[in-house]
Amino acid sequence: MIKSVYINGIAAISPQNTFEGDDFFSAPISFDDNYLLVQDADYKKYINPVQIRRMSRILKISYSTARKAIEDAGVVSLDAIITGSGYGCIDDTEKFLLSMLHQNEQMLNPTAFMQSTHNSVSGIVALNMKCNSYNFTYVHRGLSFESSMIDAMIHIQEGMKNILVGGFEENSKNHYQVTNKISFWKKNNINSLELLADNNIGTIAGEGANFFVISGEKNEHTYASILDIAMLYKPTSDEEVSKAIQDLLAKNNLTTDDVDVYLTGLNGDNTLDSTYYNMAEKLFASKSMLYFKHLCGEYYTAPSFGLWVASMILKKQMIPDILYCKKQATNSVKYILLHNHYRNINHGFCLLKHE
Amino acid sequence: MEDLKTKLKEQLIEALNLEGMKPEEIDNAAPLFGEGLGLDSIDALELIVLLEKNYNIRIEDPKDGRKVFHSIDTMAEFIQSKQLSA
Structure with a gap:
């Protein structure tokens, strides 16, 4: 197990x-x-x-x-x-x-x-x-x-x-x-x-x-659990990215409906952001879409800042307004999918759960 | 000579990143290694580079380093003697 x-x-x-x-x-x-x-x-x-x-x-x-x-x-x-x-x-x-x-x-x-x-x-x-x-x-x-x-x-x-x-x-x-x-x-x-x-x-x-x-042990300090992490190198289409997300969720017995928040690495570059918007529209149309790079800037390991943001949201059960790209009403946040890509070459996905 | 010592202290503070320290806080006669400023072997390498870069003086024999880098006074005397003999 x-x-x-x-x-x-x-x-x-x-x-x-x-x-x-x-x-x-x-x-x-x-x-x-x-x-x-x-x-x-x-x-x-x-x-x-x-x-x-x-x-x-x-x-x-x-x-x-x-x-x-x-x-x-x-x-x-x-x-x-x-x-x-x-x-x-x-x-x-x-x-x-x-x-x-x-x-x-x-x-x-x-x-x-x-x-x-x-x-x-x-x-x-x-x-x-x-x-x-x-x-x-x-x-x-x-x-x-x-x-x-x-x-x-x-x-x-x-x-x-x-x-x-x-x-x-x-x-x-x-x-x-x-x-x-x-x-x-x-x-x-x-x-x-x-x-x-x-x-x-x-x-x-x-x-x-x-x-x-x-x-491996939960305690009073716990922020969240990490269910899974996946990586994708140089996808040739958004369908490939979409499949990677759905495969990751299916592997953890979840569907896109279970995800409460789609946390993205949107960085304001109009040649790179379309994949996030397409995923939000196709897979998470009724979910909140968040971003974080306006707060930390772009860098190779920016997803680690994304993970810090996700951990805080899950522990505090609160989403600051500054993070919203698209807001949908949610009572609680149980699952977050963190999706970041670096220049559409390196895609990383991290699935997190509230504890 | 006093000008040289002050300049040397400024260069030492910059090269060794002695944050928050001012030249007047370094005693000219105090040992740079061990007690005093408490510098170590990596600092000794930085001082060798400092002498070569700023004064075009090379420490050929490591034994000289011990005497030369004892204090600001000894460093200044060494630089002056090399400049006079050049």
Whole structure:
């Protein structure tokens, strides 16, 4: 029999006030330069002063988020640490590569090099938590987070008790400028909270760290259970996406009628969003359709922010108005389908249940 | 010499990311490693890069590093002696 997998602790550092307190988008923050940065936390509360000066921005953000998720779950030890990131510590990678270029491969600073790896985050969490067991980082572009979550769910089936899973990404000016040349981002600055009103190519760049402690046991900390996760690579038609969703639901003895909320990765790019609208129309016509990238921006592991949003909705049984793309009356939210795709290449689906 | 020490302290704060620290808070004679600023071996590598990048001075013998990087005073004296002999 397949064991249920529960989300028992969560934490997010994002462009919104998601880290401290229990706020759930009561006062969403808007950005008007298509380049969203996180709201910095008081990192010194989580990182000792000797370590903090050598940590890059993404390390501080991710490590603090990881510690908060562990605290939230009330666990003292972890059986595994699994993270996902498309670009890892890109800012340090760029620093290191640029200094190689500018200094003719001489006089290279060791710190930026040491921190430029994708697994720096899971390594630092492991060192500080004294967790010598399984430690893995998935670098699978738009499916990096989903891959890490699937790995964690398999380990729960095999008997592990508490696993830290996280997705993280940082914005960097170099990356922004390069990808801007291939129309990843909107040409005109828009108000981020009005993302869907701009019917043009491109989206807004974002960043964040979102961590979860998952377990095979439900307790007083539980936010939701994860029933299943599926991935789809380069679908050739919307019918293929529709079939993947229906197959996922059928595998879990559910139909589209059972889903209360269709939570999407709509990002305001008029060349990429049609699949979500088609699924909403064909499969979830009478259901609420939500989105979250106007709050966090687009990045490889943005679905981890989507999972944070879904966890909060299921625990609080409340949907903030800012999340609605299409609103339908619902008494309670039992099942959420989280669907995100990265440039219509990597599709990820996560089916969640209220506990 | 005092100008060089102040400049050196500013470069050290930037290179080692000593957040919130000001040049006047670093005692010129205090040890940089162990006690004092509490720097470690990775910082030593950063200091080697700092000397080479900013002063074009290379530490050839690792044994010299111990003496040179003892304090701001010793670093400044070393830089000055190299500049005079160049």
